[in-house]
Amino acid sequence: MKSEVREPSRNRSSERLSPGRLPYGPPVGIIDIGSNSVRLVVYEGLCRSPTAMFNEKELCALGRSVAITNRLADESVERAFSALRRFKTLADGMKVGRIHVLATAAARDAENGPEFIREAEKICGAPVELLSGKREAHLSAMGVVSGFFRPNGVVGDLGGGSLELVNVATKRIGPGVTHPLGGIRLQDVSDRSIKKADRIVRDALEDSRELEKLKGRTFYAVGGTWRGIAHLHMVQKHYALHVLHGYTIPAKEALEFCRLVRRVDADTLPAAGVVSADRRPLLAYGALVLEHIIRIGKPKEVVMSGLGVREGLLYELLDDEARREDALLTSARDLGWLRARAPRHGDDLIEWTDRLFRSAEIEETADERRWRHAACHLSDLAWRAHPDYRGEQALDVIAHAAFMGVDHPGRAYMALAIFYRHMGLLDDEASPRIRELASTRILDRARTLGGAMRVAYLVSGAVPGILPRAPLTLKKGALMLKLPAELGDLGSDKLKSRLSKLGKLLGRTTNIAIV
Numbered sequence: 001m002k003s004e005v006r007e008p009s010r011n012r013s014s015e016r017l018s019p020g021r022l023p024y025g026p027p028v029g030i031i032d033i034g035s036n037s038v039r040l041v042v043y044e045g046l047c048r049s050p051t052a053m054f055n056e057k058e059l060c061a062l063g064r065s066v067a068i069t070n071r072l073a074d075e076s077v078e079r080a081f082s083a084l085r086r087f088k089t090l091a092d093g094m095k096v097g098r099i100h101v102l103a104t105a106a107a108r109d110a111e112n113g114p115e116f117i118r119e120a121e122k123i124c125g126a127p128v129e130l131l132s133g134k135r136e137a138h139l140s141a142m143g144v145v146s147g148f149f150r151p152n153g154v155v156g157d158l159g160g161g162s163l164e165l166v167n168v169a170t171k172r173i174g175p176g177v178t179h180p181l182g183g184i185r186l187q188d189v190s191d192r193s194i195k196k197a198d199r200i201v202r203d204a205l206e207d208s209r210e211l212e213k214l215k216g217r218t219f220y221a222v223g224g225t226w227r228g229i230a231h232l233h234m235v236q237k238h239y240a241l242h243v244l245h246g247y248t249i250p251a252k253e254a255l256e257f258c259r260l261v262r263r264v265d266a267d268t269l270p271a272a273g274v275v276s277a278d279r280r281p282l283l284a285y286g287a288l289v290l291e292h293i294i295r296i297g298k299p300k301e302v303v304m305s306g307l308g309v310r311e312g313l314l315y316e317l318l319d320d321e322a323r324r325e326d327a328l329l330t331s332a333r334d335l336g337w338l339r340a341r342a343p344r345h346g347d348d349l350i351e352w353t354d355r356l357f358r359s360a361e362i363e364e365t366a367d368e369r370r371w372r373h374a375a376c377h378l379s380d381l382a383w384r385a386h387p388d389y390r391g392e393q394a395l396d397v398i399a400h401a402a403f404m405g406v407d408h409p410g411r412a413y414m415a416l417a418i419f420y421r422h423m424g425l426l427d428d429e430a431s432p433r434i435r436e437l438a439s440t441r442i443l444d445r446a447r448t449l450g451g452a453m454r455v456a457y458l459v460s461g462a463v464p465g466i467l468p469r470a471p472l473t474l475k476k477g478a479l480m481l482k483l484p485a486e487l488g489d490l491g492s493d494k495l496k497s498r499l500s501k502l503g504k505l506l507g508r509t510t511n512i513a514i515v
Helices: 074-093 103-109 113-124 133-147 183-189 194-205 224-236 251-263 280-296 311-318 319-325 326-337 342-359 366-378 387-400 408-423 440-460 485-488 493-506
Strands: 027-033 035-043 052-059 098-103 128-130 152-156 163-169 177-179 218-222 248-250 302-305 473-477 478-483 507-512
Touching: 027 311, 027 485, 035 098, 035 103, 052 074, 052 128, 052 224, 098 103, 098 113, 098 311, 103 113, 103 128, 103 133, 113 128, 113 251, 128 408, 133 163, 133 177, 133 218, 133 224, 133 311, 133 326, 133 493, 152 478, 163 366, 183 194, 183 280, 194 280, 218 224, 218 280, 224 280, 251 280, 251 302, 280 507, 302 319, 326 366, 342 366, 342 473, 366 387, 366 408, 366 440, 387 408, 440 473, 440 478, 440 493, 478 485, 493 507
Parallel strands: 027 098, 098 128, 152 218, 218 302, 478 507
Antiparallel strands: 027 035, 035 052, 152 163, 163 177, 248 302, 473 478
């Protein structure tokens, strides 16, 4: 008899097998017509933590010579139209529900820009929003607000034609300003002379009011050229985690590296091949602009943002309730729903560890608490792997996932906690490169959480509804696990051993009480 094959439910609250896609409605597409590249990004759906299903660009150099001729070059226009036709065909094939088309400095500044926009609208079958400088700055800042937890500093978005600067403080966004300092434009107006470009940038930024607000704060760098510089820095340092979003460089070190990049031939830089050949000539100009921003603004650090105008638009399209969601917790919950045996068990783990950490007076910052909650949602994502490799697989997935709202130490905390949950509390097999990202405090918190999860999974078997009946708390100086009488048989030697190891981490004796 032929067995019936049922399609998994798309109800997020269901405990049935999850589909490979999240039920956030039809895909959303954004075509970004920039001064250097034309890019299509198709997102899985409109949500707080969007995942890109497709992301591709064509380097069309629309901004080339606009500062000199005041026109978009015919060759660049044809390359852009060809890219738009291809992207439209791809979006139709992917059944994109709605496509948004944005155009920035090149189309804004060129006298034949309106003609270009009209033809682009025909090709795309959608209106093109021609962004003003302030609108572009605002959307870039919205992208940073959506992608960082309580950002505090100045956002800089460097494109081919312009530089946007805007102050951000948590979710408050300043008016922003735009400067004609994009990499392609600087090449053109300086006749490819770095010395001449240096004077142009200095004169433009010396009295910047936005940079006056940067001292001692964070500079959030947006744009492909700056990402290329960060990638070179990452490779030169043999950095452990090749994730650009959240990559942080102390201001003094960033300043020194920018001076190196603008001084030497880009092709001679170590690992120059990690940056595309088309973008390499722009690195010196991007480094020059960043050098002056650091020199004038005196930030404490430069943090790379993988999110900008496109993600800012998606964030703007959300309702107020969705914007208030924590992007990290949303993405962790979604990944847990897709991969865990019983996603609701993550909610039980959050409440269970909340009670443990509170009663044991384990100090946590706001970030550490968020990381712990996210790790609870992610704790069972590797259950389908071979038992010997669950820790390794979970660590790799979590460290490199497309999370928003978490820095690199936070990624290390979550990845290591789940590694310890699977493989035990020793560091012998834990990735030494990932451990490099974690402070002693973070390592201790990760071990504690991993140890607690090892106890929790022996009690619950990853089934929701059991942990609330079996609290682990500090009572009279001892860690006490309470098991109701009907669960008393769970009090095995293995459970006692795991509880004892957790107690040693916390410097406490342990006990299991059958009540």
